[in-house]
Amino acid sequence: MRWVDAVNRVVGLFAMYLVFAMMGILLYSSFMNSFFIPPLWGLEMAQFLMVAYYMLGGAWSLQADDHVRMDLVYGRWSLRSRAIIDAVTVIFLLVYLVVLLYGGLSSTIYAFEYGERSYSSWRPYMAPIKVIMCIGITLMLLQALAIFFKDVATARGESLS
Template sequence: MRRVMHGYIRAVDAVNYRIGRIAMYGIFVLMGILLWSSISKAFFLPSLWTLEMAQFVMVGYYILGGPYSLQLGSNVRMDLLYGEWSIRKKAWFDLFTVLMLIFYLCVLLYGAVSSTAYSLGYWGTEPFSYLGGVVIGTEEIGRMERASTSWRPYLWPIKGVMVIGFFLMLLQCTSELCKDILRIKGETI
């Protein structure tokens, strides 16, 4: 079992490390969009797409970088008591908090999947109505969701990024859970 946990930790950490390193460059994309927004407002007609595109890039940057941040341990902690605890006591506390985070991420992932299904034109009540290729509920295909602004972009791409980001964060949390279990058993990671 320990070998499986170590393999899972290595695989998830490697995927999130690479995606996180790529997502770091999203800040430069964001800066480019905001620079173009400033230039176009000062010298040309203002671009309609810059504000929303900057928001979309920021969402991708934040959500895809979250698992990488969690992996590095760069999330904010209250170090008043935690810093003085032993590694094993920290692992017990982290195990409890990561279980709460996993529950929260499952709720977020469910909502993100249903919202993405809605934005792709599925107007049913359950996004997971297909089980093994069998239709459980009724399906109604509508038109794809667009933003209500003057630019009117489709919303499914950013909602898809949110689904991927929440899923990667869930994988990283289970990796952290495995690390905590191994630390409690006295292993070094």
């Protein structure tokens, strides 16, 4: 679990800086659009960076407990009760992530086998961004498993942190 936390922290910090790269590309694209010929790749490359930012930063967000939670009664519960409820709800997240990873892997294999390209004028290969998506889903799956084991330990009165 410490290894998963450490990897997700490093990948999340890297992903955080992808916003600046995306802003630079969009600034360049808008400058070129205003004064010269707009690049074919600008908008789509910014979209790919946004996907990488979102997918690679998801596990770190989950680790840092920065996701949205409806706190109507949750804050009033004991630490043990919260851990039990979190352990149960993480199971649903794990099922969702496994299904998402299955679909992502089959789509990535298809992209490699057939040389899938985007339908835009730029026509980039889709396999690299699909690989990044699968890596992000895998990291989030591992982080959800780590959270599950921490919640189970907390529910049992132990500490794994």
